[in-house]
Amino acid sequence: MRIDVKDSKGRSLYGVVVNPERPPAVVKSPLEEAGPLALDWDRAIDDTHHLRRCPVCGCEDLYVRKEAPHVTLFALLLIAAVAMMLLFGLGQVVWAIAVLVVVVLVDLAVFFFAQRILVCYRCLTEYRQVPIRRGHAGFDRQIAGKYRRG
Ligand SMILES: [Zn+2]
Incomplete structure (x- = not known):
């Protein structure tokens, strides 16, 4: 699984690759100023190996996006x-x-053929190379608005 961490404006900060079979609690950030990244895997992956909440911020709202060039x-x-x-x-x-x-x-x-990725509504972190449930919802403006307001 590849985790692409974003800043509050959605700009890419850095990416880390983790093994979802043995997910690490902390990963070292390649950015010296960013410090280590704590990942909370508690109930983050369900029995069918699907990501159901964001290990970076704990948000349970994730949407599917197609990654097109x-x-x-x-x-x-x-x-x-x-x-x-x-x-x-x-x-x-x-x-x-x-x-x-x-x-x-x-x-x-x-x-x-575009790759499907999961994106967290709250922290905008992107998850690549993860199994995604069939019919997982795409971007919803109302849910996104809920997180933008606070
Ligand atoms: Zn998040």
Whole structure:
């Protein structure tokens, strides 16, 4: 399991890899100023090895997010848009539609093969390489608002 610790604004601080079979109570932070990170594993993992609460802050609200390479997709869309405009301008409608089909296929591939990660609503810590229950809820604006207000 990879744990990516965030600051209060959601910026990545550092990541640590822990063995969920023998979860450590404390991990050393690679940042000298951050100090050691205490992890509370009490009732954090259920019988089916699913994470049900955040070991960093103890919050029981976690959501699932798909991790897509945003910058790459944006660049692909930009290139596709320019290519389509050029192809339409040159009267190459079939090739312009082919570009559109390729973009749709890449988008579908990213949707189906993107890694799913768990994110804590309170401390924004991200958990990768963890088993995630089928149907685990995604981001909910109301729950997030509850933690933003305090
Ligand atoms: Zn948390």
